[in-house]
Amino acid sequence: MKNIVYILLALLLISCGNQSDSNDKLLIVTTTTMITDMVENIGGDKVNVQGLMGSGVDPHLYKASEGDVSKLFNADIIFYSGLHLEGKLVEVFEQMASQGKNTIAISDALDKKTLIGSEYFASNYDPHIWFDVDYWTTMTAYVSQQLSKADPENADYYAANRDAYLEKIQQLKTELTAKINELPQDKRILVTAHDAFNYFGRSFDFEVVGLQGISTATEAGVQDVQRITQFIIDNKVKAVFIESSVPRRTVEALQAAVKAQNHEVSIGGELYSDALGSAGTAEGTYVGMYKHNVETIVNALK
Structure with a gap:
């Protein structure tokens, strides 16, 4: 992990990132599959999303490979869960953020006072926040806002996709309640x-x-x-x-x-x-x- 941090820092000292040209799609790297799904729904065909973790991958134990370095370095935006879900990857993201890379923890959208506490994580919170559908709604709006901030020309497009995705989530909550x-x-x-x-x-x-x-x-x-x-x-x-x-x-x-x-x-x-x-x-x-x-x-x- 330390080697990856050093490589990233060396690359970032050369350039704070490889930002896309105005006519190109935003290049976005996500960590968990849940975040990948959210960003793909909101970003649609205006973004290129690369997820680090695939199906069945445990984010608690995930270790970034050297093959992940170029993805992270070239990204316009990095979305991750936060609350130390991604383990030692957080160290990488914090180092990158200090060098000007746009790294965003989607859990920052939440009021920490409402989270479930946990002594097992450095954040002192249970990071499995996607299982609260209302939280997922809040984080969806936050991600949409961050995409619009990075790409204001397509803000209306992101807002329309956000609303369509939120409608699916609200319908999901209704169906879950009925089943339970x-x-x-x-x-x-x-x-x-x-x-x-x-x-x-x-x-x-x-x-x-x-x-x-x-x-x-x-x-x-x-x-x-x-x-x-x-x-x-x-x-x-x-x-x-x-x-x-x-x-x-x-x-x-x-x-x-x-x-x-x-x-x-x-x-x-x-x-x-x-x-x-x-x-x-x-x-x-x-x-x-x-x-x-x-x-x-x-x-x-x-």
Whole structure:
């Protein structure tokens, strides 16, 4: 990581960036797949978006490769989540910002007083903010504003795309609420591989339990498995869930521990937590990902 910082700084000392000509598309680099989807929806054919992280990639553990350096150096704008979701990449972005590169943490759009606290991150906040649909609405407006600031000639275009995307998000919230209302309150217990769903839980009144805690950089131990095994038995939890960006072995170990206590818990399906599904699929979009997650959860627990 230090080598990458040094390379970037050397390049930035030569030039503060390779800004696009006025007739060219904005060159934008994004980190997570959720942000990539948002920027592509707002930017449309006026931008060229390059996402660093693909489907199934865990941003907590992501390490920038030397191949990422040219993408970051040549970008007109870099959008990242912030709140230390991207781990040590934050160090790179902060160094670049100090040299004049336009790096934007979309979490800056949020009132930090409303965030869920977490001692596991240097920011002291849970960074899984995309699972609050209202937050996603606020951040969408912020990203649109930043694109218009960088490219004022196309401000009306970005605003129209923003409004169309926000309409999809509001429709999503309505559909999610209707689906979740199929599930009785006493069934709203979500046990997953790591604790990525607290904002979801707060939004839709679920009790959320993660085997690994908020960051996948911390591994589940024997005591964690024992504690959650007892929780599952005490609360008669019907199903637990694996995640696309976290190895399934921890949840399978939990399932085995429950069975060893003469109880049964099924694996209810795979959820998308820190990354979207494969590009070109419904789950490869923010809206499709969230619909898939809620349908999987409700169908397995009701």
